Amino acid sequence: MADTKTNMKEEEDKNRARMEDRLENLPESLQFHILTLLNTKKAVQISMLSKQWLSIWTSKPVLHLNSSDFRWLDDFDNFVNHVLRHRDHSAELNTLTFTRRGYSSRNFVKEVLEYAISHGVNHLTLLIERFENDYNWDVNNCLHTSSNSLKTLKLKTQSHTRPVLSGSFKNLTILYLKRAIIVKDHEPFLLGFPMLEKLVLKDCYLGKILGVEALKLSDLTISDSCFGRCELTTPNLRFFKYRGSYFQELQTNGGLPALDTVVIDSNGFRNPLGKRLTIEDLVRLVRGHGNTKKIEDLVSLFRGLGNAKSVTLSSSMCPIRLILSLNNHVQTKYVTRMGMKMRMQENENENEYCIDVMMLLG
Amino acid sequence: MSKKTLTLMSKDKQLFNIEEHLAVQSVTIRNMVKEDGASSVIPLPRVDSETLALVIEYLNRQQAPEEDEDYVKKFVDERGEIPTLLELAQAALDLDIKKLMDAACMKVADLIKDFTLEEVREALRIENDRTPEEEKAIRDEFQWAF
Numbered sequence: 001m002a003d004t005k006t007n008m009k010e011e012e013d014k015n016r017a018r019m020e021d022r023l024e025n026l027p028e029s030l031q032f033h034i035l036t037l038l039n040t041k042k043a044v045q046i047s048m049l050s051k052q053w054l055s056i057w058t059s060k061p062v063l064h065l066n067s068s069d070f071r072w073l074d075d076f077d078n079f080v081n082h083v084l085r086h087r088d089h090s091a092e093l094n095t096l097t098f099t100r101r102g103y104s105s106r107n108f109v110k111e112v113l114e115y116a117i118s119h120g121v122n123h124l125t126l127l128i129e130r131f132e133n134d135y136n137w138d139v140n141n142c143l144h145t146s147s148n149s150l151k152t153l154k155l156k157t158q159s160h161t162r163p164v165l166s167g168s169f170k171n172l173t174i175l176y177l178k179r180a181i182i183v184k185d186h187e188p189f190l191l192g193f194p195m196l197e198k199l200v201l202k203d204c205y206l207g208k209i210l211g212v213e214a215l216k217l218s219d220l221t222i223s224d225s226c227f228g229r230c231e232l233t234t235p236n237l238r239f240f241k242y243r244g245s246y247f248q249e250l251q252t253n254g255g256l257p258a259l260d261t262v263v264i265d266s267n268g269f270r271n272p273l274g275k276r277l278t279i280e281d282l283v284r285l286v287r288g289h290g291n292t293k294k295i296e297d298l299v300s301l302f303r304g305l306g307n308a309k310s311v312t313l314s315s316s317m318c319p320i321r322l323i324l325s326l327n328n329h330v331q332t333k334y335v336t337r338m339g340m341k342m343r344m345q346e347n348e349n350e351n352e353y354c355i356d357v358m359m360l361l362g
Numbered sequence: 363m364s365k366k367t368l369t370l371m372s373k374d375k376q377l378f379n380i381e382e383h384l385a386v387q388s389v390t391i392r393n394m395v396k397e398d399g400a401s402s403v404i405p406l407p408r409v410d411s412e413t414l415a416l417v418i419e420y421l422n423r424q425q426a427p428e429e430d431e432d433y434v435k436k437f438v439d440e441r442g443e444i445p446t447l448l449e450l451a452q453a454a455l456d457l458d459i460k461k462l463m464d465a466a467c468m469k470v471a472d473l474i475k476d477f478t479l480e481e482v483r484e485a486l487r488i489e490n491d492r493t494p495e496e497e498k499a500i501r502d503e504f505q506w507a508f
Binding site: 039050 | 448451452455463467468470471474475479482483486487488489490491492500501504506507508
């Protein structure tokens with residue numbers, strides 16, 4: 001018993017000695033790295049703890065500014081102003097994320113944006129719940145900025161209409177827009193991104209023609225967005241995900257020779273009967289409820305995506321599922337004709353939709 | 363063909379064997395091997411034996427590349443003590459094993475994010491080098507950060 005106690009004490013002493021020994025010498029690069037991983041509020045507070053640490057936060061290349069760290073928005077705004085003013089202006093700024101709940105003034109967001117861009121930020125995320133007066137935004141009062149250093153841009157809002165950003169971003173590789181859009185000459189603008197590799201458009205109003213011209217683009221997601229027609233000049237597109245109630249016309253310049261994976265998720269087909277449908281029910285349904293156009297558009301979409309190696313269809317297309325089980329050899333025929341290899345997911349009937357399309361075509 | 367083995371020596375002179383193809387996940391060791399073939403013992407004068415044992419355990423993992431991210435996260439999660447994690451982070455920094463260093467630092471950041479400032483001071487061993495007057499002055503100056 002006494003032995004155990006002694007051992008424990010020895011162990012403790014050893015641990016303490018070990019800790020003291022090493023933590024005295026915690027290298028600055030580690031301190032720095034750990035502070036970089038914390039939100040900016042905490043990092044500033046920790047820097048305050050000693051004279052030696054005080055300058056660390058001012059040269060932190062990563063700023064995470066989040067209003068949820070503050071009870072009152074006024075305090076958050078004040079904090080942001082201080083951080084931008086006191087930060088070491090010659091220090092590299094790699095990443096800035098700015099998250100603000102409530103209504104934000106355009107000018108305030110503009111200040112943050114301009115600070116980030118003028119300091120050569122590489123990765124910028126702006127999550128703005130709403131803008132003041134966002135219903136009357138137009139091209140004349142959009143956020144205008146250009147950057148050659150920006151590589152990742154995420155702009156997300158919950159806005160009613162469309163907060164817009166204009167400018168040129170030559171080295172952008174990842175662009176994520178939610179309820180926001182980049183414009184040029186009053187039109188949504190997704191051309192001239194020579195380095196763009198990944199594009200996500202969510203809940204966006206994209207005008208009559210959505211033209212995407214990005215030679216390096218490999219990953220495209222369009223989700224719940226409004227546009228008339230989609231024109232893709234994306235020879236390196238490998239992954240395409242589409243989600244929405246309607247299937248818009250899809251045109252490609254030069255096809256999509258690199259296309260590998262397609263995921264289509266539709267909530268466009270309603271099943272008013274709320275029961276498993278027979279084929280007759282389904283035909284009546286798609287013809288009778290204005291769904292015929294959707295089917296045609298979907299077929300057009302599939303033609304555009306014809307050489308994908310794998311296509312996954314979401315299970316929300318449930319009425320269609322019933323059809324496949326009717327006739328399995330139709331599936332093979334269809335698959336062969338479209339040159340697609342269907343991937344089974346969740347259940348083996350996942351690809352029934354295609355069969356349906358073919359049957360209606362036939 | 364037998365696999366080549368390297369011997370690493372900790373600060374407290376304990377020897378650890380590891381297969382060379384696993385050891386070279388450390389950029390530092392890889393460079394040493396490249397330079398002189400590292401036939402003899404590689405001394406790691408800043409890494410104690412307990413930490414080195416952890417590092418070796420990590421380097422010896424047999425994970426598929428796609429599971430590796432989860433593995434390294436779990437690996438540091440299981441060593442949730444801040445002093446151990448800092449030691450591990452420092453060893454990973456010295457040996458240039460980026461994934462391990464990032465994961466250990468991330469875990470430390472995650473643990474201290476809800477700490478009070480005094481708790482952070484203790485955890486990161488930040489010495490208080492101010493007089494009470496200076497302390498008050500800096501608090502007043504940084505009112506905006508609270």
